[in-house]
Every structure is written in C-alpha cells, then in structure tokens.
Amino acid sequence: MGSRRPRVDRSVPPPPGTIRPFLFPAFLRTRLPNGLTVFVARLAGVPLVSLELVVPAGGQYDPQGQEGLSTLTASVIDEGTERLSSLEIAASLERLGGYVTTGADWDVGYLAAGLLARHLRSGLELLAEIATAPTFPEPEIERLRRQRLAEILRRSQDPSALADDRLSRAVYRGTVYAGSLLGDEKSVSALDRDSMLEFYRRHYALSGSALIAVGDFEPTDLLREAESLLGLRGDDGAPPGPPEFRLEPLPGITVHLVDRPGAAQTELRLGHPGVSRTHPDYVPLMVMNTLLGGKFTSRINLNLRER
Numbered sequence: 001m002g003s004r005r006p007r008v009d010r011s012v013p014p015p016p017g018t019i020r021p022f023l024f025p026a027f028l029r030t031r032l033p034n035g036l037t038v039f040v041a042r043l044a045g046v047p048l049v050s051l052e053l054v055v056p057a058g059g060q061y062d063p064q065g066q067e068g069l070s071t072l073t074a075s076v077i078d079e080g081t082e083r084l085s086s087l088e089i090a091a092s093l094e095r096l097g098g099y100v101t102t103g104a105d106w107d108v109g110y111l112a113a114g115l116l117a118r119h120l121r122s123g124l125e126l127l128a129e130i131a132t133a134p135t136f137p138e139p140e141i142e143r144l145r146r147q148r149l150a151e152i153l154r155r156s157q158d159p160s161a162l163a164d165d166r167l168s169r170a171v172y173r174g175t176v177y178a179g180s181l182l183g184d185e186k187s188v189s190a191l192d193r194d195s196m197l198e199f200y201r202r203h204y205a206l207s208g209s210a211l212i213a214v215g216d217f218e219p220t221d222l223l224r225e226a227e228s229l230l231g232l233r234g235d236d237g238a239p240p241g242p243p244e245f246r247l248e249p250l251p252g253i254t255v256h257l258v259d260r261p262g263a264a265q266t267e268l269r270l271g272h273p274g275v276s277r278t279h280p281d282y283v284p285l286m287v288m289n290t291l292l293g294g295k296f297t298s299r300i301n302l303n304l305r306e307r
Contacts, residue, residue, distance in 0.1 A: 025041040025042065025043055025214070026041060027039045027040065027041045028040045028041070028219045028223075030223055032226070032227055032230070032231035033231060034206050034207060034230075034231055035205075035206060035207030035208060035209075036206040036207065036209055036210070036211060036226075036230055036231060037209070037210045037211070038210070038211045038212075038213070038222075038223060038226050039210060039211070039212045039213070040213050040214075040219040040222050040223060041213075041214045041219075042214075042215070042216070042217065042218070042219055043214050043215055043216065044216050045216065046215075046216060047116055047117045047118065047216050048114065048115070048116060048117060048215055048216065049114070049115055049116070049117050049119075049120050049123065049213065049214070049215030049216065049217060050112070050113070050114050050212075050213070050214050050215055051112065051113045051114075051115075051123065051124060051127055051211070051212070051213050052110055052111070052112040052113075052211070052212045052213075053110065053111045053112075053127060053131050053209060053210070053211050054108050054109075054110050054209060054210045054211075054212065055108060055109045055110070055111075055131075055203060055204050055205075055208075055209040055239075056108060056109075056203055056208050056209065056239045056240075056242075057070055057073070057074070057104060057108065057109030057199070057200075057203035057204055057239075058070055058104050058105055058106050058107040058108045058109060059071065059104060059105065059106045059176065059181045060106050060107065060176050060177070060242050060243060061199075061202075061203055061240070061242070061243070062176065062179075062183075065187060065190070066183075066187055066190070066191060066195060067179050067180065067183040067184060067187040067188075068148065068180070068181070068182050068183020068184070068187050068188045068191065069183070069187075069191055069195060069196070069199050070104045070109060070181070070199065070203075071103065071104045071181050071182060071183075072141075072144065072145065072148060072183070072188065072191055072196070073104070073109070073136075073196045073199050073200060074102045074103050074104040074109045074110075075102065075103070075144050075148075076134075076136050076137075076140055076141055076144055076196060077102050077111070077130060077131075077134045077136070077200070077204075078100055078102045078111070078130050078134070079134075079136070079137055079140035079144075080134065080135045080136075080137045080140065081129050081130055081133045081134055081135060082133040082135060083129065083133065084129070085137075086137070086140060089126070089130070092122075092126055093115075093126070096115045096116070096119045096122055096123055096126070097115060097116050097119070098113060098114055098115030098116065098119065098123055099113065099114050099115075100112070100113045100126070100127065100130065101113075102130075104181070105181070106177065106181065107242075109203070109204070111127055111130060111131050113126070113127045117215055117216040117217055120215075120217055120221070120222065120225065121225055124213075124222075124225050124226065124229055125229055128229040128230050131204065131230075132206075132230075134200065136193050136196050136197060136200070138193055141192075141193055141196070145188060145189075145191065148182060148183070148188050149185060149188055149189070151182060152180075152182055152183070152184060152185055152188065153185075155180075155182070159258075159260045159263045159265065159266075159267045160267050162258050162260060162267070163258065163267035163268070163269045164269070165180060166256050166258055166269070167256075167269040167271050168180075170250075170254065170256055170271075171250070171271055171272060171273060172247065172273075173248070174245075174248065175245045175247060176243065176245070202239065202240060203239055203240070205239045206230060207239065208239045211226055211230065213226070247273055249273075250272060250273075
C-alpha cells in the first residue's frame with residue numbers, strides 16, 4: 001500500500017515562502033560635459049545589453065490645444081534620420097539582432113534599445129543617431145496619425161477606456177493630467193511636422209536627459225562610447241521645466257455615470273489624489289492597493305468571482 005497523502009485544505013491559501021535576498025546591481029553615475037547623465041551597471045551572465053535614453057518630453061509638456069503631441073512625436077522619431085530611412089533602420093536592427101522602441105508617458109519621452117553585448121558600439125551609435133538626427137518624414141507622420149485617430153475612435157467605444165478617462169477628468173480637473181496622452185480627434189488632426197520639430201527642439205535636448213545602460217560589458221567601455229557618441233555634442237541648454245499646477249481638493253464624494261448602451265460589463269472606478277512618489281508611504285500604499293485590487297488574485301476580484 002502506498003503512503004497516505006496529507007490532507008490539503010484548499011479553502012486556505014498556502015503560506016508565503018521565505019523571502020530571498022535580492023542584491024540590486026551597483027550603478028555608476030557620471031555626468032558628461034554637455035549635461036547628459038549616464039547610469040551604468042554591469043549584469044554579467046547573459047550576453048545582452050539594454051539601453052534607454054530618457055528625455056524631459058512627456059505629456060505634461062503638451063501645449064494647450066496640441067494634446068497628444070508628445071506621444072506622436074515619440075512615435076515618429078525612429079521613422080528616419082538624416083542618414084537612414086525607416087527601412088534602413090529596421091535592417092540595421094535586424095543585423096544587430098536587436099530592437100528599438102520609443103514612446104512617452106506623462107513625465108518623459110524615451111528611446112530604448114536591446115541587443116547583443118558584442119554589438120554595443122553599433123547599437124549605441126544607432127540609438128544616438130535616432131535621438132539626435134531625426135527627420136520626421138511626412139508620410140510616416142500621416143500614417144501614424146491615422147493609426148492614432150483609429151485608436152482614439154476605438155477607445156471611444158471601449159467601456160474600460162471611457163471609465164479610465166472619466167476618472168482622470170474627475171480627479172485631475174483643471175490640469176494637463178485630466179486629458180489623454182493620446183490627445184483627441186481635434187488636437188491630433190491639427191498636429192503637423194512643424195509642431196513636432198518645435199517640440200523636439202525644445203524637449204529632446206541632451207542636457208537634462210539620462211542614458212541608462214545595463215548589461216554584460218565593462219562600465220568604462222560604455223562610458224567611453226557614450227561620451228564619444230553623445231557627450232561631445234554641444235550643450236543644448238536646460239530644457240523647460242515641467243508646468244506648475246495646484247491640484248484642488250475634491251469637493252466630496254461625487255458619482256459620474258457614463259452610459260454605454262450594449263456594454264457586456266459594467267466598469268467601476270474609485271479614486272482620489274494619492275501621495276507623491278517621494279512620500280515614505282508610497283511603496284506600502286502600492287502594495288496595499290495591489291492586495292485590494294491590483295491583480296487578478298486580489299481581494300476584490302476574489303470576492304466578485306468566488307463569493
């Protein structure tokens with residue numbers, strides 16, 4: 001006879017395992033003469049490199065009436081340079097076995113690359129060219145504008161997106177954060193190449209930006225390459241600071257209803273202004289929020305689906 005298996009009470013979640021120590025890699029920080037800050041960390045064991053250039057070009061800098069300019073500029077920036085077309089950029093990345101992605105959130109714009117460590121010089125050279133010599137081709141602008149307008153239309157029919165947008169308008173009313181990073185149909189339709197070039201000129205300066213590099217390389221080699229490819233470019237001057245605003249306290253509990261006929265589900269949002277990212281309670285609050293409703297296994301989902 002085989003041994004009896006221990007009884008398992010499946011109504012009780014298993015206890016958590018032992019917390020394992022985590023050693024974060026040490027970063028070397030250097031500021032180049034033109035104001036670009038470089039953060040470098042060696043992570044040996046896998047022959048890969050991750051690069052990210054972060055610039056002060058997020059959605060908070062969108063001029064009034066040009067909402068969506070930051071994110072559309074970030075989408076077009078890698079579609080051609082003074083030396084390479086978008087197809088030639090794609091071919092170069094294929095030869096390097098790597099990728100480049102670009103984008104923007106509310107705070108920053110970014111250009112990120114991943115590639116094999118042995119191609120570090122070539123990858124950084126390509127990333128630097130995209131960041132410093134974009135041409136913003138008209139055909140690519142129109143193609144990506146049409147995609148953006150289609151996405152805005154899709155979101156206008158999506159209950160989840162409608163709920164997110166209404167919550168932002170309610171909590172951040174009167175500030176740039178009340179809008180959408182994508183912009184709206186009117187603002188995106190009005191964006192043109194000149195507005196992108198002006199936004200790029202004002203906000204993609206290397207001064208005030210940061211390059212983060214992590215991978216299997218010698219930090220001194222990366223710093224030497226970064227200074228050669230980016231650090232010798234002239235100081236563009238400090239970019240404009242983020243707009244100042246004061247978030248007014250909410251007048252009390254308010255309920256906003258968005259009618260979406262035919263929706264298969266009801267979307268609920270509950271929110272209020274939170275604490276600053278630098279607040280000592282920020283991380284504990286994020287953990288608490290995840291326990292309550294931030295994951296599929298969180299309590300609110302468990303109660304709705306299981307109880």
